[in-house]
Amino acid sequence: MSDKSSSNAYWAANLRIIGISLVVWFVCSFGLGIILRPALEGISVGGADLGFWFAQNGSIYVFLVLIFVYAWRMNKLDREHGVEE
Amino acid sequence: MDQFTLNLIFVGATFALYIGIAIWARAGTTAEFYAAGQGVNPVLNGMATGADWMSAASFISMAGIIAFGGYETSAYLMGWTGGYVLLALLLAPYLRKFGKFTVPEFIGDRFYSGGARLLAVVCLIVISVTYVIGQMRGVGVTFGRFLEISTDQGLYIGAAIVFAYAVFGGMKGITYTQVAQYVVLIIAYTIPAIFISLQLTGAFLPQLGLIGTHTASGVEFLTKLDQVVTELGFKAYTGETANMLNMFLFTMSLMIGTAGLPHVIIRFFTVPKVSDARSSAGWALVFIALLYTVAPAVGSMARLNLTTTMWPGAEQGNALDGDAITRAEIDSNPDLSWIRTWEKTGLLVMEDKNGDGMIQYYNDKSEAMNVIAAERGWTGNEVTKIDNDIMVLANPEIAALPGWVIALVAAGALAAALSTAAGLLLAISSAISHDLIKGSINPNISEKGELLAARVSMGFAIVVATYLGLNPPGFAAQVVALAFGLAAATIFPVLMMGIFSKRINKEGAIAGMLVGLIFTAVYIFTYKGWFFIPGTNMLEDVAANYVFGISPLSIGAVGAVLNFASAYIVSNMTKEPPQHVQELVESIRIPRGAGVATGH
Numbered sequence: 001m002s003d004k005s006s007s008n009a010y011w012a013a014n015l016r017i018i019g020i021s022l023v024v025w026f027v028c029s030f031g032l033g034i035i036l037r038p039a040l041e042g043i044s045v046g047g048a049d050l051g052f053w054f055a056q057n058g059s060i061y062v063f064l065v066l067i068f069v070y071a072w073r074m075n076k077l078d079r080e081h082g083v084e085e
Numbered sequence: 086m087d088q089f090t091l092n093l094i095f096v097g098a099t100f101a102l103y104i105g106i107a108i109w110a111r112a113g114t115t116a117e118f119y120a121a122g123q124g125v126n127p128v129l130n131g132m133a134t135g136a137d138w139m140s141a142a143s144f145i146s147m148a149g150i151i152a153f154g155g156y157e158t159s160a161y162l163m164g165w166t167g168g169y170v171l172l173a174l175l176l177a178p179y180l181r182k183f184g185k186f187t188v189p190e191f192i193g194d195r196f197y198s199g200g201a202r203l204l205a206v207v208c209l210i211v212i213s214v215t216y217v218i219g220q221m222r223g224v225g226v227t228f229g230r231f232l233e234i235s236t237d238q239g240l241y242i243g244a245a246i247v248f249a250y251a252v253f254g255g256m257k258g259i260t261y262t263q264v265a266q267y268v269v270l271i272i273a274y275t276i277p278a279i280f281i282s283l284q285l286t287g288a289f290l291p292q293l294g295l296i297g298t299h300t301a302s303g304v305e306f307l308t309k310l311d312q313v314v315t316e317l318g319f320k321a322y323t324g325e326t327a328n329m330l331n332m333f334l335f336t337m338s339l340m341i342g343t344a345g346l347p348h349v350i351i352r353f354f355t356v357p358k359v360s361d362a363r364s365s366a367g368w369a370l371v372f373i374a375l376l377y378t379v380a381p382a383v384g385s386m387a388r389l390n391l392t393t394t395m396w397p398g399a400e401q402g403n404a405l406d407g408d409a410i411t412r413a414e415i416d417s418n419p420d421l422s423w424i425r426t427w428e429k430t431g432l433l434v435m436e437d438k439n440g441d442g443m444i445q446y447y448n449d450k451s452e453a454m455n456v457i458a459a460e461r462g463w464t465g466n467e468v469t470k471i472d473n474d475i476m477v478l479a480n481p482e483i484a485a486l487p488g489w490v491i492a493l494v495a496a497g498a499l500a501a502a503l504s505t506a507a508g509l510l511l512a513i514s515s516a517i518s519h520d521l522i523k524g525s526i527n528p529n530i531s532e533k534g535e536l537l538a539a540r541v542s543m544g545f546a547i548v549v550a551t552y553l554g555l556n557p558p559g560f561a562a563q564v565v566a567l568a569f570g571l572a573a574a575t576i577f578p579v580l581m582m583g584i585f586s587k588r589i590n591k592e593g594a595i596a597g598m599l600v601g602l603i604f605t606a607v608y609i610f611t612y613k614g615w616f617f618i619p620g621t622n623m624l625e626d627v628a629a630n631y632v633f634g635i636s637p638l639s640i641g642a643v644g645a646v647l648n649f650a651s652a653y654i655v656s657n658m659t660k661e662p663p664q665h666v667q668e669l670v671e672s673i674r675i676p677r678g679a680g681v682a683t684g685h
Binding site: 010057082 | 156159162163166167169170171173174175178292296297305306307308309311323325326329332333336337359360363364366367370371374377378381671675676678679
């Protein structure tokens with residue numbers, strides 16, 4: 001935290017990564033699993049439709065990938081800005 | 086070897102393991118007692134978090150709820166997992182960097198206010214006590230069913246075990262015990278699921294069985310399930326929700342409620358580094374997802390098995406082309422002994438209303454079905470009660486699995502209930518000893534004195550939880566709505582704003598918490614009765630009375646929005662936080678310099 005502008009840039013980059021991740025989080029669960037389900041009725045996945053699968057299983061897989069990608073991106077960002085532990 | 090002996094061996098062996106770990110991992114300092122000395126590997130911490138999080142409700146009840154609720158109940162699956170994304174992105178790394186022991190401590194320091202800390206302690210205790218009652222009941226019921234002793238005796242044994250490792254081991258003992266409990270519970274949950282998936286669909290992975298083909302009929306499994314249940318007048322398993330807004334808000338409330346539960350948040354104080362807090366949330370979700378992605382398969386397959394048991398013709402063709410199962414067969418067929426066992430508990434009730442010697446299971450609320458029923462001389466659904474909770478526990482028996490699988494499920498259900506109870510008790514005792522005693526009553530207490538106080542409060546919390554488990558208030562199940570509502574509407578928003586905004590001040594945070602708390606509690610009490618006292622509700626608890634169809638279970642998300650809004654408005658009308666608090670916010674945003682946590 002030696003340099004004020006560098007720490008502001010770090011925080012802004014962090015907020016951007018969080019923002020993108022939250023969009024993915026919202027789309028795969030609330031979007032595909034709930035709101036968009038009627039619109040996706042035609043796409044069938046094993047006896048049901050895509051929206052149903054996202055609500056019961058798919059969103060959880062996306063959540064998992066999302067957290068690890070976020071952790072990896074943040075560790076990289078920490079090093080780029082020299083704020084890692 | 087008979088079933089009772091097998092159960093005794095499995096449960097006894099796992100208990101001996103937990104006690105052994107407790108003796109090995111005794112806590113010697115307050116840092117070890119509250120946060121396991123910040124030395125827990127992130128993968129192990131993730132595993133412990135998984136066991137901490139997955140309670141008797143996840144293990145025993147969730148699949149049953151999904152079995153009978155279908156698509157709509159996906160809210161539980163998404164809500165109870167999606168919350169970990171919020172934890173990893175918005176709370177865990179920053180709270181770890183802050184480096185103290187409890188959630189109220191962060192709120193007290195960030196909002197430079199003893200009042201805010203006290204308010205947080207009150208919310209924490211209400212949330213955790215509510216939760217712990219259900220766990221203690223779960224322990225009692227599981228013991229009662231599998232070890233053939235009374236529920237109360239089972240509860241005493243469970244309380245004594247938790248006492249042994251929680252009081253002496255603190256967070257350190259609890260964490261390592263939870264790792265063992267996770268292994269027991271996940272094996273116990275998935276093995277029967279794999280067997281059943283193989284029997285019904287031929288798929289080894291239940292997740293693939295869910296979207297696979299039903300072997301006996303040759304059609305897709307979910308299509309088969311929908312066909313069988315709709316034929317009997319029930320709602321299709323994959324059918325649409327009646328109220329999309331309510332499902333949306335319910336999912337949101339569960340997600341932000343999960344991220345705001347104090348006993349989950351404190352798990353991230355135990356890892357060595359900020360980056361470990363991020364990945365630990367990911368590992369926690371890996372271990373949670375192992376159970377949660379299997380749960381819809383367990384639920385839907387149990388539902389199909391149950392229905393085809395009642396209507397043997399449904400296995401390959403249509404249920405109504407053949408006759409329902411006869412009472413004589415239930416009483417004589419050894420494969421159906423599980424029905425008789427569960428009938429004895431009163432959780433499954435069958436009654437031959439029309440006296441034709443057969444048990445017709447159908448939806449007698451469906452008008453189309455009642456026309457058919459009248460033609461055939463049926464006088465109502467003859468399976469008059471199926472408790473959701475029996476689906477997971479009876480699953481291995483329904484599928485005629487070997488006795489050791491049944492014993493394993495008993496040990497798994499106990500592991501799920503005990504691990505969650507221990508985590509909750511730690512959150513309660515640290516709030517009492519660290520936030521109340523050290524934080525306000527006696528700040529000069531020595532390390533040794535605080536450790537003793539922590540152990541005494543833990544013992545006290547166990548006694549209270551045991552008492553409430555023995556004498557559960559009639560409203561125990563409903564209070565869970567309040568616990569999640571409060572976590573969502575009070576704790577999560579202030580923590581998030583405390584990190585992401587420097588402008589939110591003491592006045593704003595207190596106003597936000599109060600608005601969230603009062604709004605959520607009043608909405609729930611309106612339908613459930615004031616402080617859950619029966620008969621004091623102002624409106625009947627039915628969907629027709631809900632504002633925009635929003636059920637009391639889903640209101641936490643709305644309370645959270647009001648919390649955010651009022652904190653923002655009040656903060657902007659009052660003066661900004663002092664310089665040292667703004668510097669504190671700056672420092673928690675940067676990972677560098679996260680040392681060992683201290684209580685000072």
